[in-house]
Each structure stands twice: as C-alpha cells, then as structure tokens.
Amino acid sequence: MLVSDVHFPKDLTEALDILRKRPGTLVYAGGTDILREQASRGLELPAELIYVRDLPELRRAGLTERFLEIGAAVTLSEILELGEAALPPLLAEAIRGVASPTIRNLATIGGNLASRSRFMDSWPALACLDALIELRDQGGATWMNVNRLVGADGRPAFPEGALLTRVRVPIERWDAWLLRKVGLSDYPAPETAVFAFSARAEKGILVEVRIAFAGESALRSQALESSLIGRSLPLSPRESSSIASEYRGLASEFGDNLSLQFGALVDGALGLLSR
Numbered sequence: 536m537l538v539s540d541v542h543f544p545k546d547l548t549e550a551l552d553i554l555r556k557r558p559g560t561l562v563y564a565g566g567t568d569i570l571r572e573q574a575s576r577g578l579e580l581p582a583e584l585i586y587v588r589d590l591p592e593l594r595r596a597g598l599t600e601r602f603l604e605i606g607a608a609v610t611l612s613e614i615l616e617l618g619e620a621a622l623p624p625l626l627a628e629a630i631r632g633v634a635s636p637t638i639r640n641l642a643t644i645g646g647n648l649a650s651r652s653r654f655m656d657s658w659p660a661l662a663c664l665d666a667l668i669e670l671r672d673q674g675g676a677t678w679m680n681v682n683r684l685v686g687a688d689g690r691p692a693f694p695e696g697a698l699l700t701r702v703r704v705p706i707e708r709w710d711a712w713l714l715r716k717v718g719l720s721d722y723p724a725p726e727t728a729v730f731a732f733s734a735r736a737e738k739g740i741l742v743e744v745r746i747a748f749a750g751e752s753a754l755r756s757q758a759l760e761s762s763l764i765g766r767s768l769p770l771s772p773r774e775s776s777s778i779a780s781e782y783r784g785l786a787s788e789f790g791d792n793l794s795l796q797f798g799a800l801v802d803g804a805l806g807l808l809s810r
C-alpha cells in the first residue's frame with residue numbers, strides 16, 4: 536500500500552512554498568472529485584498531497600460595487616449562503632444543480648473549476664459572467680478569464696502546477712438569463728452538460744449576449760455572439776432558429792442528443808428576449 540505524505544500548510548505563503556519545492560503535489564480541497572474517482576476499497580492517492588481547504592486566504596468571500604470575490608476554498612454551500620443580494624442568479628442556479636447538499640458542504644468552487652477530467656457545473660455560468668480567476672505558481676500571481684480554461688481541443692486546460700486562489704465575478708445587470716443542466720442525472724455521465732445564457736439590451740437593441748455549453752468539452756462562439764449584438768428586439772422566430780441551428784452544428788461533437796438539446800436551448804433562450 537502506498538502511503539501519501541499530506542501537507543497541512545497554515546497559510547498561503549507556506550502552501551506556495553510546498554508547491555514550489557515539491558512539484559507534482561496534488562492539491563486537495565474538498566476531495567469530492569478526487570475521491571469520486573477512487574473505485575477500489577483502499578484509496579490510491581499520489582505520494583504527496585497538500586490540503587488547501589482551511590487556508591484562511593482561500594476561505595474569504597466579499598462583495599464590492601463592481602464584483603463578487605470568492606476564495607477558492609469557499610464551499611458551494613457557503614456560496615449559496617451569500618444570498619440573492621450578492622450572488623448572480625446564473626451562478627446560484629448552477630451551484631444549486633451540483634450533486635446534493637452533503638457534497639456541496641464539502642465541495643469548493645476552486646475544485647469545481649480546476650477539474651481536468653471534464654467541465655464541472657460552475658464553468659458555463661462563470662464563462663457567461665466573464666469571471667476572472669487568480670492563479671498562483673512559482674512565477675507569481677496571474678489573473679485569467681475563466682474562458683481561457685478551455686484548450687484548443689475544447690477540453691479542460693487548467694494550468695499544471697497552479698494554485699487557484701480567488702474567483703472574481705463582475706456584478707452587472709442582465710435582462711435575461713437561463714441555466715439548464717441536460718443529460719443523465721448519474722454524475723458524471725459523458726452525456727451530462729450545462730447550458731448558460733445571459734443577455735442585456737439597451738433601448739430595444741441587444742448589446743451583450745453570452746452563450747456557453749460544457750460537459751466533457753466546452754463550447755462558446757464569439758463569432759455567433761457578435762453576430763447577435765446590435766440586433767433589434769424582439770428577434771424574429773426565423774432569426775432565433777437560424778442562430779440555434781448554427782449552434783447545433785457547432786455542437787455536433789457533443790453527439791446528436793446533446794447538440795439537439797443545445798440547439799433547442801439556444802432557441803428558447805433567445806425567445807426570452809422577446810418577452
């Protein structure tokens with residue numbers, strides 16, 4: 536049996552020091568995803584683990600006029616407890632869809648975004664909200680848009696060796712939004728994916744629209760979003776269904792079932808703008 540060395544740093548400085556001296560150490564937050572992948576009776580974990588869920592710097596959450604900032608080790612339940620006044624509804628809906636309350640009490644937002652096996656449920660919402668993440672590694676601190684967590688092949692591309700420390704979500708007005716989880720409820724089935732949509736209009740003109748879809752891969756099309764901006768509302772049924780059909784085509788790699796559902800969700804979401 537392999538015995539792992541588990542490090543319990545007291546603060547962020549010590550954690551970064553351990554990660555610098557011991558590259559390859561597995562970052563362990565709530566452990567819900569790491570342990571989910573353990574099918575055998577005895578746990579098989581890497582030689583070194585670093586437990587980050589109690590790091591004080593990663594446990595804070597705060598709201599300013601311009602953004603909501605959430606430490607990477609804040610649990611999904613704690614995020615929901617921030618309440619409607621602080622939490623963008625799109626993100627709240629995504630988090631409510633994750634597993635069960637028991638899992639959400641352990642699971643952190645950092646672990647949800649840093650998974651390399653697939654896109655977890657918070658990514659599409661945070662992508663539509665244009666959230667930023669702070670990453671720390673040997674080179675220092677970097678802020679990155681969550682949309683950059685997608686590799687050229689559409690698969691998760693969380694940077695190797697980086698510690699996610701904070702998530703910053705801009706506070707903006709949205710006139711329409713929609714979040715839907717589709718596919719099998721057995722998590723994490725390859726056919727499970729999350730759809731997120733947010734849009735804003737000024738004087739009857741669409742000025743911002745964001746559409747993200749992710750499961751094992753992620754899809755967001757700047758070209759299609761830009762093609763919608765500047766259009767007068769309401770969109771005609773023909774305009775909506777033509778955009779939906781383009782998204783369906785782009786999503787063909789998700790398989791017939793998911794791409795059909797994605798197209799229908801785009802159509803339905805654009806329909807919200809006509810109300």
Ligand SMILES: Cc1cc2nc3c(=O)[nH]c(=O)nc-3n(C[C@H](O)[C@H](O)[C@H](O)COP(=O)(O)OP(=O)(O)OC[C@H]3O[C@@H](n4cnc5c(N)ncnc54)[C@H](O)[C@@H]3O)c2cc1C
Nearest residue numbers: 564565566567568569634642643645646647649655656699
């Ligand atoms: C029964 C069950 C059902 C589930 N259902 C869902 C679901 O419906 N939707 C969903 O999205 N997820 C689901 N999950 C997966 C998981 O619970 C969540 O994704 C959760 O948010 C992961 O967070 P965690 O803190 O437990 O991550 P961990 O398991 O600790 O870590 C997950 C990954 O992220 C890395 N990591 C963690 N924190 C950091 C950090 N700060 N910096 C860098 N890397 C980090 C770890 O090294 C690991 O690779 C489910 C899990 C279980 C067991």
